[in-house]
Amino acid sequence: MIGALQDYWANRGAVIMQPYHTELGAGTSNPATFLRVLDPTLKEWRAAYVEPVIRPTDGRYGENPFRFQHYFQYQVILKPAPDDVLDQYFGSLEALGIDLRKHDVRLVEDDWEQATLGAWGLGWEVWCDGMEVTQFTYFQQLGGIDLEVIPAEMTYGLERLALFLQGKQSVFDLEWAPGVSWGDVYRENERQWSRYNYEEAPVDVLQRRFDEHEAEAGELLDKGLPLPAYDQVLKSSHALNLLDARGAVSVTERAAYIGRVRKLARRFAQLYVGADGNAPD
C-alpha cells in the first residue's frame, strides 16, 4: 500500500521524503511540509512521505481496536495546488486498487485548524463508503502568516485505508505482511506506551523539559537559527501532549501552554520567512 502511494506520487514529481526524527502529532509538522509551505521564496514544492504520528492522549492500552497513541499517516504536499489536484488524488485511490465507480467516494466538508501552529485551512475529509480515509486541506495560514502560494495537503490515514481495503473490522487484524498482523507488530507497544503516557511519564521532568525547550527555542531564534529552533518548538509541543495525557494540566493551564507554543511558532514563522513581524507580500 505504501509502496503503491510512493510510486504514484514519485511519478507525479513528488520528492519522497522520510519521517522526521522527533515526535510529531501530525505529518503537517514535518519540516518537509511546514517549512516548505511557509517558505515564500520556494514557489514550487512537491513531497510525499510516511509519518508515524504520536498522540499520547489517543492511547487505549492496546485494547481499543480503533484508537492508538502511535499510528501512520501518508502525507502528500503539493505547492502550489495544481488545478487537477482532486483528479490526481482520486487517481491515487485507483492506484491502491479502489474502483471509484463501485464505491461511494465523497468529499465532506472538514476544515482544519491547529492552534499550536497558528495554522488553518479549508478542505474535506474523504469518505470511502462512509470510512474517513483522507484529510484534504488547502492551507491558508501557517504560523499566523497568510500564505502567498496555496498548497494542497493530503493526509491519508493508513490504518483506516487498510481497514477499507482489507475489509477488516479491527486495526489489530490488519495484515501487515503475509502472516503478520498489525497487532503482532504494535499491540504490546500500545500497552506499554499507554502506561507510560498515562501513568509513568514524570510530570515534574516534563514540565521542566517544556520550559527548557521553550527557552532554548527562544534563544535560538534570538541567534537567528530558526531551523534548530523549530525542533525545540516540536519538542515542547510533545512535552505538552504528554503532560496533557498525565492529566497534569487543567483546562486553563493547557490554554496557557498552547498560547506559549503558538507564540513560539509565530516568532519562528516570522523569522523564517524573513519578515520579522510582517507577512511577506
Place this chain on the structure above:
Amino acid sequence: MATLLIEIGCEELPAAACREAGTQLPELCRRALGVDPTQILITSRRLAVLVDDIPEQTPDQWMKGPPVEMRDKAAAGFAKRHGVEVEELEERDGALGVEISGRALAEVLPEQVDALLRSLSFSKTMRWDDSGIRFPRPVRWTLAMVDSKRVVGERSYGHRFTSGPVEIPEASAYLDALRAADVEPDPAERRRQIVEALDAVGEWTDPNRVLEEVVYLVEKPIVIDGRFDERYLQLPSRVIETTIQHHIRAFPLGANRFAFVANGGDPETVRAGVENVVEGRLEDASFTFERDVKVGIDGLAERLGSITFFAGGGTYADKTARLGKLVEALGGGEAALEAARLAKADQASELVREFPELEGHVGGEYAKLAGYPEAVSAAIDEQYLPDAADAPLPQTQTGRVLSAADKIDTLNVSFELGHRPTGSRDPYGLRRAAIGLDRLATEGNLSIPRALLEGEVTEFVEERFEGLLDAPVEYVRAARRASVRDLGGVARLAQALATLPDERFAPIHTAYTRASRLAEKEEGAASELDPALLVDQPEVAVAQALERVDPQIAAALDAGDFGAAVESAAELGPLLDTFFEDVLVLAEDSAVRANRLRLLLNVRDTLGRLGELSQIPR
C-alpha cells in the same frame, strides 16, 4: 427571446455555502441581468441559473446628465464620461443626457458572469491560486450559454466518477443533459427523491437534522439501508443515533437499522462498507461505554475533584456542592438532591469525552444502570433543557429544579468572573441559560427565589423577560422593581399590570406618580411618620388606609395573588385624590410639611411594591 444558462463549477462546496448561494442568486441575477431567474440549480459541485425568455439585447438606457442651464460647466465632462461628443447630448425634461443603446446579451455576459462570481458573499472563503478570487472552495469551470451559443466556457461536467465532461447542446437542455450524466441539479428534487426513498425503507428519523446537509452532499442520491449487530443496542440510544447521524450522516430506522444516502457506487458494496464503518464506530463507543459502566456513576462522581468546571470557577466537585445548596434553596426534595450529587458525574466519563453533546443524557443512562430511581436519572438526563429558545422544558419536577440550579450556578459564577456576554459574543451560552431560567419560572411554574441570583445576574436574567413576555417592555421594567420574591412573580406581575383595565390601573398609576413626583422633588421629608402631626382629615384617611393596605399588598404579592395586590392598591386612589385636592402638602409649618412629605413617600413605597410604575407611560 432566448434561454440563458450560467453555471459556476466548483470543487465540493459545503452545504452551508450552497444554501448561502441559493438565497443570494435570485437577487444577484436581477441586478446583473435585470431579469428574474427561472430556476436556481445547486449541487455541491455547481451553482447554476437558468433564465427563460431573456431578451437577446440589454435594454437601452437613458443616462441623465446635468441640467440644461449647466451646459457650459458640466456638459463636456458628462459627454466624455459616456464616450460621446457634447453635440450628441439630447435634452429631456430640462436635463441633458444620452441614450446608451443596449448591447447584445452575449457581449455583456462574460463580465456579468465574472461579476456574479465576485459578488456572491459567503461566511467562510479561501484562496486557491493567484486570481485573487475568494470562494468557499476552488472554482474549476464556468459555463454561460445563450440558447445553443457558448459564450463563456465550453462544457459542463457530470457525476465525478460515473460521468465526465458533458456537452450541453443548448441552455434549455441543461437539466436533461445533467440528469443523463448522473446529476440531479435541482435541490428540491433531490430532497424529494431522498425523502421518498427513505419512506420506502422504513420509519426513519432525523433527530440531529442532517437531511438538509445530505441534500447538498450528493448529486445523485441512492438510499441504502443497513444493519448493525444487535449487541450494540446495549448502548444508550442517543449514542447510537449520534454515531449514525454525526459520523456518516445516516438516518436511524429504529432498532439496529439505519439508512445511508450514497452518491454512487454499487449498493451491495457500499452497504457492506458502511455497515462495517458503523459497527466500527459503535464498537469504539461500546468500548468506552463498558469502561464507564464498570466504574459506575458513583465512581465517576468521585473523580470530579480533578476536573475543572471553568477557569476560576473551581472543579466539578465544587460545582456539585453548589448545586446541592441551590437545589435545596429551590425546594428540591431527596430525589433532586441525589440528582444534583450525580449531575456532573458524566463529565468524568470517557463517553462524554467522545460525545460532548450527550452530556447529561449519558449521566442519566448511567444512573439508570446503577439502579437509581427514575426521578433521579430523568433529572440528570434533562438538566440542560431547555437548550434552545424553542426547546422543551424538562418533563419532571426534579429535572426542572436541577436545570434551574445548574443555570443559576453557571450565571453566578460566570458573572462573578467577569464573563458577561458582550455584543454577539456569548461563549458560555449565558443568554440561553438566562432565557431557560425565565422559561422555567413561567412556563415551568417553578418557584425561583430572586435572591438566588447574585449581583448583576438578577438584572441580566430579568431583562430577558422583555423579549419573552407578551407584556410591553415598560410593564416588565416596572415589575422588575416590584418587591416580588419570586422570579416568575416578576413575569406574572408584569402581565397582571399590562392586562389591568385602564379604569382600575389609572388611579393607582396617578396616585403613585403624583406622590413620588412631589415627595421626591421636595427635600426635608421626615424620617418617620408622626401620627400626631396629621391634622387634616384626608391625610389621616390616607395614613390609616396605608397601614391596612401595605401589609395586604405585601402578603398578596408573596402569595402571588397579583389581582388581590392590585385590588388593595386601588383603594388608595380616591383617598389620594381627595388628599391632593384638599391638603396643602407644602404647609407653612415645617414639621407638618415634613410629615406630609413622609406620608407621600410611604404611599410611593407601598404602591411601589407593585413595581416602578412610573416606567409605564400613560
